[in-house]
Amino acid sequence: MHNIRAELAKQVHRPASWLLLAIAVVQTITFAYIIPYAGSGGPVSRGLDAMLPSGFVSSSIAGLPLFIGALALIFGVLVAGSEYGWETWKTVLAQRPSRLSVYGAKLVTVAVGTFVMVLALMAFSAATSAVIAGIEGRPMAWPGVLDILQGFGAGWLVSTMWxxxxxxxxxxxxxxxxxxxxxxxxxxxxxxxxxxxxxxxLDFIAQLQKGLPGPNAGSLVAAITGPNQAPGVDALVSGGPAALVVTAYLIAFAGIGGWLLRRRDII
Structure with missing residues (x-):
C-alpha cells in the first residue's frame, strides 16, 4: 500500500496525467457530439438519437479501442518509463521494496488512472447528451443501470489493457x-x-486479426455500442470471446512486464 500511495501521488501531481485526461474528454465530446450535431456526413454516421441520453454509454466508450486507447497506452508508458528517464529506479529500489512490489503498484496506478478516465468520459458524455436533449426538446430517457455498468466495465477493461x-x-x-x-x-x-x-x-490476415488486441477490443465495444460507432469498432468476433481475449492480453502484458523487470538489469 505504501508503494501504491507513492505511485498515485506521483501521477496526481504530474501535469501530463491530467493533460491526457483532458484530451480524452475533449476528443470524445468533439467527435461524438459537437461535430455530428453541427453537421452531417462523413465515414461514421451518427443520428440525433445516438447523441441523446439513451446512447451516452456508446458515445463515451466508442473511442477506447483506438484513439482514446492510444492515450491510455501513453499513460502506461509514462507511469513506468519515466523512471528510466529520471534515473530513479535505483533510488526507489534502494529503499528496499521489491521490484515486483513497485511494478504491482504501477499496474494498480494504471488501473486507477483508466478507471478515472472512463468515469470522466461517461460523466461528460451524459452531461452533453442531456444538454442536446434539452435543446431539441427530447425526453431524458437514460439507459438501465446494468447497461451503464456493462459499458463501463468493457471500457475499463479495454483501456487498462492498452x-x-x-x-x-x-x-x-x-x-x-x-x-x-x-x-x-x-x-x-x-x-x-x-x-x-x-x-x-488475404484470408489468413483476416483470420489472424481476430486474435489481435485491437480488433478484439473493437469487437467488445461493438457488442455494446453496435458496429461502426467509431473507427476501430467492428464486430469481427462476438462479445464474450472478445472479452476473454482482451483479458488474456491484459494478463499477458502485465506478466511479461513483471518478468522482464525482475530478470533484467535496471540500466
Missing part, C-alpha cells in the same frame, strides 16, 4: 519516447492497414 501494453513497452525499451512512438504506430497505423487493406485481400 495501459498495460504501455507499461510493457516502457520496460522492454527502457524509456518513454520510443515506446510511445512504436505503440502509436502499431495502434494507429499497422492495425488500420491490416484491417482496411490486408484483411480484405
Amino acid at each position: 495501459g498495460a501494453l504501455g507499461v510493457l513497452l516502457a520496460i522492454l525499451l527502457r524509456g518513454v519516447a520510443l515506446p510511445i512512438g512504436l505503440g502509436l504506430v502499431w495502434m494507429l497505423a499497422i492495425q488500420n492497414l491490416l484491417s482496411a487493406i490486408a484483411a480484405p485481400m
Whole structure:
C-alpha cells in the first residue's frame, strides 16, 4: 500500500496525467457530439438519437479501442518509463521494496488512472447528451443501470489493457519516447492497414486479426455500442470471446512486464 500511495501521488501531481485526461474528454465530446450535431456526413454516421441520453454509454466508450486507447497506452508508458528517464529506479529500489512490489503498484496506478478516465468520459458524455436533449426538446430517457455498468466495465477493461501494453513497452525499451512512438504506430497505423487493406485481400490476415488486441477490443465495444460507432469498432468476433481475449492480453502484458523487470538489469 505504501508503494501504491507513492505511485498515485506521483501521477496526481504530474501535469501530463491530467493533460491526457483532458484530451480524452475533449476528443470524445468533439467527435461524438459537437461535430455530428453541427453537421452531417462523413465515414461514421451518427443520428440525433445516438447523441441523446439513451446512447451516452456508446458515445463515451466508442473511442477506447483506438484513439482514446492510444492515450491510455501513453499513460502506461509514462507511469513506468519515466523512471528510466529520471534515473530513479535505483533510488526507489534502494529503499528496499521489491521490484515486483513497485511494478504491482504501477499496474494498480494504471488501473486507477483508466478507471478515472472512463468515469470522466461517461460523466461528460451524459452531461452533453442531456444538454442536446434539452435543446431539441427530447425526453431524458437514460439507459438501465446494468447497461451503464456493462459499458463501463468493457471500457475499463479495454483501456487498462492498452495501459498495460504501455507499461510493457516502457520496460522492454527502457524509456518513454520510443515506446510511445512504436505503440502509436502499431495502434494507429499497422492495425488500420491490416484491417482496411490486408484483411480484405488475404484470408489468413483476416483470420489472424481476430486474435489481435485491437480488433478484439473493437469487437467488445461493438457488442455494446453496435458496429461502426467509431473507427476501430467492428464486430469481427462476438462479445464474450472478445472479452476473454482482451483479458488474456491484459494478463499477458502485465506478466511479461513483471518478468522482464525482475530478470533484467535496471540500466
